[in-house]
Amino acid sequence: MLSAAGGAVLAADAAPNPWFDLSWVSNNWSTIMPLVGQHVRLTVVSVLIGALVAFPLALLARRTRGLAAAVLGLSTFVYTIPSLAMFAFIAPFTGLSETTVAIGLVLYSLVVLVRNFLAGLQAVPAEVREAARGMGYGPGRMLLRVELPLALPAIMTGLRIATVTTVALVTVGVIVGQGGLGQIIIVNGFGANYYRPPIVFGALGCVLLALLADQALAVVERLLTPWTRRGAAA
């Protein structure tokens, strides 16, 4: 029972407010699905754009130590800014749109991705690079054929962490009305007389989405790095 409804005199019995109610899910399917779609869309778009921006940044940062320190310092700074404040800074420019949420999420995923991409590239042994150069590999071919495969585990770890955190962060987009499952939690649950089924559904949905995305990326990683599996079997 809610403490607010604790008074003795009620005109009618209080409406039931169970923690779990699957019939709520089936009755509100048409509300839920577009929001799940928005959640997935925002996550995929943000991580994808984040990765596309992070990769050249990591390549640049690798060249000079000063630039690497600047990129890492700036990314730590960005990560300290609370998500609600981030969306609030962006909203005056892009309004109450999905773009506002996406820009904020790109910035957060960028932080994780640049760090991991850079760490992966820096961990390529200098001897390997030298051997490749000795075999006549130019910089472009070396990146694609030698450095990227070796950095792949770190890159995939970065993508997995970024995806999982992004799935959780999308919910805060509710402040501009574009929060995916966050809308279900706040608008359909908390805002609708503290109705619990949508709140629990939204929370579990987020966790499930995050775990699914993580597992999907783990499968991609295994497919992309067949040599690590062979090594483990031997």
Added chain:
Amino acid sequence: MNAFQDAVVYLNDPFNWTSARGILFLAGQHLQIAGLAMLFALLVAVPPAVWLGHRGRGGGFLLGLSNVSRAVPTLAVLTIFAVTSIGFTIWAPVIALALFAVPPMLANTYVGFREVDRDVVEAARAMGMSGRQVVWRAELPLALPLVMTGIRTAAVQVVATATLASLLANPTLGTVIRSGFGRQDYGMVVAGALLVAGLALLTDLALALLSWAVTPGDRRVPFARTRSRRAEATAVAAAR
């Protein structure tokens, strides 16, 4: 850029700071929630992590826990506690935030204590220290930098997340942002964002200084890039 000018105007008005639901009141609520959450989380997280790290056990479980906690949206947990019977008190956000502060402190404290050089522990034992003395006098000073990193990470996260409690029943600095959106006053929105971001950065800074102050031994000045630069400076001073 108009919103940013409006934000400066908003922040320059003393009434917005001192009124009944003004910035000072909201900041007080914000810090009270964050402080209590940190206190509970410290009490819950640090003792078991010290014990497990001292024994060198349970690492996989603790690190797994801290990874899984990343997947749980803080907003969802805040809301779940807000619709329980403690909903409209400050305990709902305090408990929810404490839950999220536990994993980073557990993981870092555990790793800090486990990574203490075994030779040091053995030497401490050989000097006749009891188990408790080994923990307090040998392991703790060496583990302290990592323990403080965990506390710092958790504190910044708690201060940042306390903002979200404003979407539910509890007024915090996030309330400024929320009311700004409600009034379609982007100046107020940006002012709130500046306050919230400023508080988070201040927390980070304060804890960086604290961890520098409590770390014994040859300590690094916070934000200085390398130790060698400082050593150089001392060498120059000595040469004079």
